[in-house]
Structures are given as structure tokens and as C-alpha cells.
Amino acid sequence: xxxxxxxxxxxxxxxxxxxxxxxxxxxxxxxxxxxxxxxxxxxxxxxxxxxxxxxxxxxxxxxxxxxxxxxxxxxxxxxxxxxxxxxxxxxxxxxxxxxxxxxxxxxxxxxxxxxxxxxxxxxxxxxxxxxxxxxxxxxxxxxxxxxxxxxxxxxxxxxxxxxxxxxxxxxxxxxxxxxxxxxxxxxxxxxxxxxxxxxxxxxxxxxxxxxxxxxxxxxxxxxxxxxxxxxxxxxxxxxxxxx
Ligand SMILES: [Zn+2]
Numbered sequence: 001x002x003x004x005x006x007x008x009x010x011x012x013x014x015x016x017x018x019x020x021x022x023x024x025x026x027x028x029x030x031x032x033x034x035x036x037x038x039x040x041x042x043x044x045x046x047x048x049x050x051x052x053x054x055x056x057x058x059x060x061x062x063x064x065x066x067x068x069x070x071x072x073x074x075x076x077x078x079x080x081x082x083x084x085x086x087x088x089x090x091x092x093x094x095x096x097x098x099x100x101x102x103x104x105x106x107x108x109x110x111x112x113x114x115x116x117x118x119x120x121x122x123x124x125x126x127x128x129x130x131x132x133x134x135x136x137x138x139x140x141x142x143x144x145x146x147x148x149x150x151x152x153x154x155x156x157x158x159x160x161x162x163x164x165x166x167x168x169x170x171x172x173x174x175x176x177x178x179x180x181x182x183x184x185x186x187x188x189x190x191x192x193x194x195x196x197x198x199x200x201x202x203x204x205x206x207x208x209x210x211x212x213x214x215x216x217x218x219x220x221x222x223x224x225x226x227x228x229x230x231x232x233x234x235x236x237x238x239x240x241x242x243x
Contacts, residue, residue, distance in 0.1 A: 044161070
């Protein structure tokens with residue numbers, strides 16, 4: 001009797017009944033469509049005279065609905081900073097480097113750096129809200145247009161290279177934003193020409209993006225590492241690279 005019982009207990013449990021095959025599980029979908037647009041004019045050459053540098057925000061002023069903010073290139077210790085969320089350490093640098101900038105300026109950097117319209121390792125950016133509204137905390141709506149003038153120094157001539165830049169985007173899109181953005185870009189460019197400071201079109205609108213830095217000279221004034229050993233002027237601060 002006891003032997004029989006033990007034998008029964010040792011037997012493996014019966015396999016579970018087969019699970020019926022489910023063709024499709026019911027599901028809810030969550031989706032976020034983000035779109036950011038940045039647009040830049042060709043570069044215009046200007047004299048690197050400090051008076052000209054100071055005039056750039058005044059050129060933006062008549063087209064901006066808000067105070068024009070001048071955002072300096074990233075300090076050397078934050079040169080890897082980026083607003084891209086997935087690069088967490090670089091984004092922390094960006095937050096630290098840009099903590100004193102207004103919500104409008106920060107939105108402008110976010111849109112224009114993510115789209116590579118600006119290179120804030122060298123660009124100085126005079127910017128404001130050009131079109132549209134902000135929310136109650138001061139951040140521009142997706143269809144608001146931010147922009148202004150980005151400038152850096154030409155490595156060979158030392159001249160100031162100025163670009164008109166606009167951007168918009170976020171959760172949504174509106175049909176007329178593109179057209180208004182283009183109109184504002186043209187207006188900014190015209191405004192630079194009308195200032196009388198322009199010396200003509202720049203051969204190269206901007207520095208080649210993504211090239212490895214550190215291949216050339218280091219600026220003894222701001223520490224910027226130029227991409228080529230043939231650079232005479234620092235693209236970031238405009239001072240002579242050597243001597
Ligand atoms: Zn420098």
C-alpha cells in the first residue's frame with residue numbers, strides 16, 4: 001500500500017494543457033511625431049571690427065518680437081555639450097552651460113543644434129522670437145519661429161562670417177510655417193545687407209561639420225582647437241592663432 005503511494009508521488013506532474021494560439025493581442029498604440037526644421041542663409045563676410053560684432057543684435061532687433069539675446073559659443077570645458085537627450089552626459093553639460101539662457105533662447109538652441117543648423121563650438125548667436133506665441137511658461141509653440149544671426153570668424157582671413165538662421169518645430173506642423181520661415185530668413189539676410197557692413201558673399205558658408213577637431217593649432221586666447229594647421233585666425237574668438 002505505502003509502496004504504491006510513493007511510486008505515484010514520484011511521477012512527474014501532467015503537462016499543462018496547450019495554450020491556445022492568439023493571432024493578435026489587443027493593444028493600444030502610443031505615438032509621438034516630432035519634427036524640427038532649421039534653415040540657414042549663405043554666409044556674408046563682414047569686418048571683424050568689434051563695432052560690427054556689437055551691431056549684429058541690433059540688426060536682428062526690428063524682426064524680433066522679443067528682446068534679442070546674444071548666446072556665446074560653448075566654453076571650452078563644455079565643448080561636447082549637446083541638447084540630445086540620449087547623450088546623457090553631454091546633455092548635462094548643455095544644461096549647465098545654458099542654464100542662464102531664456103526659454104526662447106534655449107528652444108532656439110535646441111531646434112538649431114539638433115538639426116546642425118548651428119555649431120555652437122564656434123558660433124555666436126543673436127536670437128529672438130520672430131513669429132508666433134509662447135506658452136504660459138515662456139516656451140515657444142511648435143509653430144513659433146525663432147532665429148537670428150549666427151557668426152564665426154573665417155580661419156584664413158579673420159573676417160566675420162554671418163549667416164541668417166531660422167528654426168521651428170516640435171509636436172505638430174502648420175501649413176504656413178514653412179512659408180513664413182522662409183520669408184523671415186530672407187528678411188534677416190536683407191537686413192544684414194542693408195546694414196552696410198557686408199563685404200560680400202562668403203566662399204564657404206560655414207565650417208565643415210563633424211570634422212575631427214584637434215588636428216591643427218590651439219588658440220592661445222580661448223583654447224579652441226582648430227581643424228587645420230593652416231588656420232591663421234581662431235573661428236571662435238577671432239584672435240590670431242599664432243603670435
Ligand atoms: Zn580663440
